[in-house]
Amino acid sequence: MKAELHSAEEYRLAALRSYGILDTPRESDFDEVVKVAAAICETPISVVNLIDEGRQWFKAEVGLGVRETPIDSSICAHAILQPGLFEVPDTTLDNRFCDNALVLGDPHLRFYAGALLTTPEGFPLGTVCVLDYKPRKLDEKQRAFLQLMASQVMQMIALRRTNATEHVARLEAERLLSEKEMLMREGDHRLMNSLQLVQSLLALQSRNASSDETKLQLDLASNRVLAIATIHKQLHLTGTSEEIDSQTFLQRLCESLKHTAPVQIAAINVNAAPITMLSATASGLGLLVAELVTNSFKYAYDVGQRGTVTIDLERTPAGWRLEVSDEGRGLPAGFDIDQSQGFGMKVIKAFVQRLNATIEVKSRPGHTAFRIEGGLD
Incomplete structure (x- = not known):
């Protein structure tokens, strides 16, 4: 109809x-x-x-x-x-x-x-x-989140119209240029605060969760929002909407992720080269790191076993190489990421595809590594 x-x-x-x-x-x-x-x-x-x-x-x-x-x-x-x-x-x-x-x-x-x-x-x-x-x-949390995102998108659309109008006016006076920059930073600041609020609400619900599975799903959602909030925070601090430094960004992201780590995670080690990336590339990279680190939180170490998660990022002739690894139990025998139907693996593959990157998985007892390679364009 x-x-x-x-x-x-x-x-x-x-x-x-x-x-x-x-x-x-x-x-x-x-x-x-x-x-x-x-x-x-x-x-x-x-x-x-x-x-x-x-x-x-x-x-x-x-x-x-x-x-x-x-x-x-x-x-x-x-x-x-x-x-x-x-x-x-x-x-x-x-x-x-x-x-x-x-x-x-x-x-x-x-x-x-x-x-x-x-x-x-x-x-x-x-x-x-x-x-x-x-x-x-x-569920009620998903409904509330969808409505919050609609409100935020409407602000983004309104800000976009404001920016377009100011771009034309900028040709007439230098004063309007500084006014535009102030509005853009204010928009980034509001978006960052909204995302951080969503992440905090999810983290609060996780702490009060009635079951381990509910806590896990809330932590997964919290970490995905956290990755985007950290990107916007980095953009706000650097004063640019185009490029960010991957080293600083990943360090800040992993410092935040550590707050949701289970007790068996002793540390999250970050060895990242200072690569300047477009914000869209850094965004996808951050979401990948959040998903893979949370995956290690969930599967790598048995209760009572202590271990670390390591993030390595290096420059390559073609762009960059990211590796997220742990020293835990390893993936199940015969694991094939291309055939995996788990939601987390689907999310990871979607992010890899979005970055026009490739992914390789190596796993044995005592060492599991996800290696992703992509370009900077």
Whole structure:
């Protein structure tokens, strides 16, 4: 069923276009939002979705591989007509979507949850949404996180419009240049604080978790958010939005990760060369390190056994080489990362692919190492 138009569609579309975001290139900050949303909500698909006339356009997406689809098949077009978080546990049981082309055919969407991107005037522009191929429901923490991300994305969109306007004005006066830089730093600072707040809430819930498995999942989510928050902190401290020093960044990230380490982890050792990286590359690298270090926390050492996790980063002729290793029990016999169906391994492979990198795994009792190599472009 095609969604009805918004009651103030003409004004809603005018508000959307005033932000100047439609048909813009991908941007790492928005890409990170959908990656983290998919990881925390444990869904294969996540999208920053804007509802335009006759189409829905994706500022960022993971799991779809396209930048827009027709409005007739849009679930988000229904979502912008609803207040609050819109969740469809099973699309085949909802009369609005049971005949939807994306439900009946590829990619056979069965679950949807979307939080509104709303302007200060109250116009819904689109959603931050997650989708799955099977029926399910989000828990309360995932719903709260999705709504927080929608609020944060709306701030990013608003800041982007402010920056674009100031860029034109900068040609007229040097005074506006300094004003723009101040606004950008303030935007980075707010985003950093929001991410740190999410990470702190997840860490608090982990400490109060009723089971080891719940604690583990909360720690995994906390560490993924922590990696992004640390990147933004580093960008804020260096005063640049383009490049960061990988050595300082990894040291700060691992210092923070140590706070979530189990008692059997004696130390996290960082041996990193001072490589200047684009923020998008450093972001992917940080998420990889967080995932692999947390993997060692979970599997490397038995209770009562003490050991370390080591991160080595070196420059290569083609770019960089990262190795995350431990001296624990080793991976199961016959382990093949290409065949692994574990969620953590899927996340790791997704990050490796995003970096256009390669991964190699070596493991025996007493030594396990994940080696990733990539370029700096």
